[in-house]
Amino acid sequence: MQRRTFINRSSSAALALALAPTIFIQEEKEYGILELMGKEDIELFGKGINLRKEAHDAFIEMKKAAYKDGIDLKIVSSYRSYDRQEAIFERKFLQYTDDDGMNPTDAIDKIIEYSTIPGTSRHHWGTDIDVVDGYRKVEGDVLVPHKYEGDGPYVDFKKWMDENSETYGFYLVYTNEPKRRGFKYEPWHYSYAPLSIPMLEQYRSKNVASIIIREDYYGAEHFTMNFLKSYIQNNILDINRKLL
Numbered sequence: 105m106q107r108r109t110f111i112n113r114s115s116s117a118a119l120a121l122a123l124a125p126t127i128f129i130q131e132e133k134e135y136g137i138l139e140l141m142g143k144e145d146i147e148l149f150g151k152g153i154n155l156r157k158e159a160h161d162a163f164i165e166m167k168k169a170a171y172k173d174g175i176d177l178k179i180v181s182s183y184r185s186y187d188r189q190e191a192i193f194e195r196k197f198l199q200y201t202d203d204d205g206m207n208p209t210d211a212i213d214k215i216i217e218y219s220t221i222p223g224t225s226r227h228h229w230g231t232d233i234d235v236v237d238g239y240r241k242v243e244g245d246v247l248v249p250h251k252y253e254g255d256g257p258y259v260d261f262k263k264w265m266d267e268n269s270e271t272y273g274f275y276l277v278y279t280n281e282p283k284r285r286g287f288k289y290e291p292w293h294y295s296y297a298p299l300s301i302p303m304l305e306q307y308r309s310k311n312v313a314s315i316i317i318r319e320d321y322y323g324a325e326h327f328t329m330n331f332l333k334s335y336i337q338n339n340i341l342d343i344n345r346k347l348l
């Protein structure tokens with residue numbers, strides 16, 4: 105009985121291994137903390153793509169394949185600098201506190217449903233994209249989950265990505281799992297795993313919170329070390345397990 109269980113388990117594991125796309129992780133490169141926080145200029149490739157070389161090349165291959173199936177992979181957002189993220193954070197913070205009258209802590213909690221604290225965005229790395237189907241003419245905000253389900257305009261796009269993106273190294277980051285904490289489900293946000301897995305590993309080995317706590321922009325004065333630690337645990341590390 106025990107032996108049979110063992111055989112079943114090992115053969116299904118072998119099958120899973122054979123079917124799973126291989127992620128060729130590039131271990132050797134070292135990234136500095138400022139680079140990982142979007143505070144350094146990095147070399148980016150492709151007009152309207154703006155990714156690191158390997159991620160750019162893989163995206164082009166994926167885009168060609170999607171074209172053949174009638175889908176135009178269109179990047180809405182890719183690399184984002186620290187300064188850009190700071191501007192987004194401040195705008196939302198002032199909107200929620202000044203205009204909507206929320207208290208600062210509630211405003212920050214609302215911001216981090218979808219937006220990151222500057223210095224913690226995966227978009228700082230040049231490996232991550234928000235992507236949609238450019239063939240679809242869509243009214244209003246394109247980065248809303250309901251447009252990717254039911255009879256939404258991006259259902260075919262999502263199905264294609266589910267079936268094909270990992271072959272090109274792109275993995276969904278903020279998956280639709282009820283137990284996952286941190287950022288909400290983002291069916292549009294994909295990460296180029298061969299680069300972003302080692303980058304996350306190096307990122308978490310550095311004391312990013314000690315830098316963020318000393319920053320000076322609207323809202324930053326309300327961060328505490330405890331808040332930042334749980335934010336990093338939930339929002340940075342509770343992601344698609346394949347990307348850890």
Ligand SMILES: [Zn+2]
Binds near residue numbers: 181227293
């Ligand atoms: Zn994104």
